Amino acid sequence: MSDTKTILLCGVGGQGTITAAHLLARAALAAGYEVKVSEIHGMAQRGGAVSTVVRFGDEVFSMVCDEGAADAVVSFDAMEALRNLAFLARDGFLLASSETILPTAVACGRAALPPDMEGRLAAEGALLIGSRALAEQAGNAKCENTVLLGALESRLGFGRELWEEVIAAHVPPKTVEANLAAFRAGLDFAAGR
Numbered sequence: 001m002s003d004t005k006t007i008l009l010c011g012v013g014g015q016g017t018i019t020a021a022h023l024l025a026r027a028a029l030a031a032g033y034e035v036k037v038s039e040i041h042g043m044a045q046r047g048g049a050v051s052t053v054v055r056f057g058d059e060v061f062s063m064v065c066d067e068g069a070a071d072a073v074v075s076f077d078a079m080e081a082l083r084n085l086a087f088l089a090r091d092g093f094l095l096a097s098s099e100t101i102l103p104t105a106v107a108c109g110r111a112a113l114p115p116d117m118e119g120r121l122a123a124e125g126a127l128l129i130g131s132r133a134l135a136e137q138a139g140n141a142k143c144e145n146t147v148l149l150g151a152l153e154s155r156l157g158f159g160r161e162l163w164e165e166v167i168a169a170h171v172p173p174k175t176v177e178a179n180l181a182a183f184r185a186g187l188d189f190a191a192g193r
Helices: 017-030 078-083 117-123 131-138 141-156 160-170 173-191
Strands: 005-012 034-040 049-057 070-075 088-097 127-129
Touching: 005 017, 005 078, 005 088, 017 034, 017 049, 017 141, 017 160, 049 078, 070 078, 070 141, 078 088, 078 117, 088 141, 117 127, 127 141, 127 173, 131 141, 131 173, 141 160, 141 173, 160 173
Parallel strands: 005 070, 070 088, 088 127
Antiparallel strands: 005 049, 034 049
16 A cells, blocks of 8 residues: 655736645655655646646655646645646545635626535535635735645645745745744634534
8 A cells, every 4th residue: 555645736926836736846845755746737827727736655656647636736726726626536635725716707797616625525525715815814825735734734744844945944934923923823713624
């Protein structure tokens, strides 16, 4: 039986999904694991879907995540959480921001968002988190990604100190304090659930 953990991070271009995946990979490396990362950028620079798979364990042979194989799906956008549900393992952890960036077709009135997204995610057992509000309270709305990493840490157990060292070493210097505060806010939120 494999000890490899598979984390799928998904969102919309500009939300920091890829940065979060790189921080997760560095945290897993610092925790002593072998790590493989796979990125799908799509139309990331134009607000399109972005997904990244981070796999870590004693030995990691592939960076692929098949449907039903993700130990955790971490979504930076509620609609992207719904789109990626098929990748979640039966006993996996679904963590989703309650935020949604309106796709162009929806913003122009040519399409509609799926009905009751939060209700559907809750029915799937998702931990829904108001990541934007927590990031703003931490001092920078752009730190939503570290809010979600903090919430994910509640299931990983790498340790707060390890994460804080990784974050401090790999985010822009002027954002370190806000990112650390955002990480702690996400961790505290998830610990209370």
